[in-house]
Amino acid sequence: MLSQELNDTISRVGPGSKAGAVLRRYWQPAALAVELDLERPVVPVTLLGERLVLFRNEDGELGLIGRHCPHRGADLCFGRLEDNGLRCPFHGWHFDRSGQCVEQPGEPEGSRMHENIRARNYPVVEKNGIIFAYMGPGEPPEFPAFDCFTAPDTHVFAFKGLWECNWLQAMEVGIDPAHASFLHRFLQDEDPSEGYGKQFRDRAANTEIPMTKLLRDYPRPEINVEETDFGLRLISLRHLDDGRTHVRVTNQVFPEAIVIPMSNEMTITQWHVPIDDENCYWYSMFTSYGAPVNKEVMWEQRVKEHRLPDFAPLKNKRNNYGFDPSEQRTMTYTGMGLDINVHDQWAVESMGPIQDRTDEHLGRTDVAIIRYRRMLRAAIEKVAEGSAEGLPMTNGDTASIRGPIAIDAIAPGDAWTDVWRESDAKRRAACAWDASL
Numbered sequence: 245m246l247s248q249e250l251n252d253t254i255s256r257v258g259p260g261s262k263a264g265a266v267l268r269r270y271w272q273p274a275a276l277a278v279e280l281d282l283e284r285p286v287v288p289v290t291l292l293g294e295r296l297v298l299f300r301n302e303d304g305e306l307g308l309i310g311r312h313c314p315h316r317g318a319d320l321c322f323g324r325l326e327d328n329g330l331r332c333p334f335h336g337w338h339f340d341r342s343g344q345c346v347e348q349p350g351e352p353e354g355s356r357m358h359e360n361i362r363a364r365n366y367p368v369v370e371k372n373g374i375i376f377a378y379m380g381p382g383e384p385p386e387f388p389a390f391d392c393f394t395a396p397d398t399h400v401f402a403f404k405g406l407w408e409c410n411w412l413q414a415m416e417v418g419i420d421p422a423h424a425s426f427l428h429r430f431l432q433d434e435d436p437s438e439g440y441g442k443q444f445r446d447r448a449a450n451t452e453i454p455m456t457k458l459l460r461d462y463p464r465p466e467i468n469v470e471e472t473d474f475g476l477r478l479i480s481l482r483h484l485d486d487g488r489t490h491v492r493v494t495n496q497v498f499p500e501a502i503v504i505p506m507s508n509e510m511t512i513t514q515w516h517v518p519i520d521d522e523n524c525y526w527y528s529m530f531t532s533y534g535a536p537v538n539k540e541v542m543w544e545q546r547v548k549e550h551r552l553p554d555f556a557p558l559k560n561k562r563n564n565y566g567f568d569p570s571e572q573r574t575m576t577y578t579g580m581g582l583d584i585n586v587h588d589q590w591a592v593e594s595m596g597p598i599q600d601r602t603d604e605h606l607g608r609t610d611v612a613i614i615r616y617r618r619m620l621r622a623a624i625e626k627v628a629e630g631s632a633e634g635l636p637m638t639n640g641d642t643a644s645i646r647g648p649i650a651i652d653a654i655a656p657g658d659a660w661t662d663v664w665r666e667s668d669a670k671r672r673a674a675c676a677w678d679a680s681l
Contacts (some may be wrong), residue, residue, distance in 0.1 A: 245605070254620055257518045266627050268292065270498075272515070273377075273515050274298060274308060275289055284560075287553075289311075295310070308340070309341070314362070315337050316334065341365075342365055362403060386642040387643065395679050402529050402530075403527075403530075405555050409595065410598040415501075418494075419478060423591070427588070430456040433457050442582075449508065450508075465481060467481075489660045491652070493649055498619065498635075509671070513531065559586045563585055567580055
């Protein structure tokens, strides 16, 4: 259990907050690139409690600036996209993508007042379908050479979804290996060959066992956690009745991402990004080591479950997440359909907008959550002291951080320590793009 003060410290991320100061030192997903594929590429963005506007100018360059005009606060999301910037319709003040005011057409001829007017702005870059923003002090850090960034666009697909809860409880569900045997339990197994684009629908590693059956039959994983240069590596072991061991390697990428296996040829890199203290988006990059991603299928699978343009899930707390008691008896553990995102959404939203950790009781299977919170608290203390030295993902050459490995493997007996690396090396060697570590 945590004190209320500590719970607030690790969960709240608005301007001036301690955890927010940590998150601002890392690149944050701000929007999907597809959101700007419009006749007028201007979209509102609320990120870490700050109201912003993202746009692409006539030269194709991105800008992320304060949403409210520095003149009298009008909403620049309705600005005129012209002259390589945004012009406020209220009085015509014009801002370039750096936030600099370059023209005030209503002011006296020869006025240089605009030179001293600048909207808040942040650096932005586009990476394989996601637009990232850096909101912290100094120069932005380099991007790591993660697979989702180094793979060609043909082998990566990006999507996002809205969850109405704090970012921390959303992220922590991804570093809880035990929950998959319950929350995502299917009482009937589908044909794995028909599971493209769906998590936990493939076969378990190189066996004929559906992943849904393995998770259902072996609900007590042995969980090992290791600290790495990017955050934490989680190794979950399920010891099968025939003497073999199923090894599942997942990762926590500091501060709020996870990297997990989706299938035998695809991984998911997923960020849980605060909109504000009580809402967040998950951003996922699906990376294929085999064939190019079928983006049309992946998009259709997901967009049919979400409302555009805000990517809010159609199943939500207002309709009880589609809960069906007859389905709960015969098909799924939750009774909330076959989309595991809905299961996770219910779990984290049902905790409340910000989970009350003063009445929480963690068990041994929560070892990764415990380790992560210690890591986050240590980072908060360092940044509060004015230092960024030793923060995860900032040690040495960030661009040299590769991978991370996320895979399912089967070991003969208890000799599992090398099997997952060997399985990953074999997958990378056969990859159509350079996935070498």
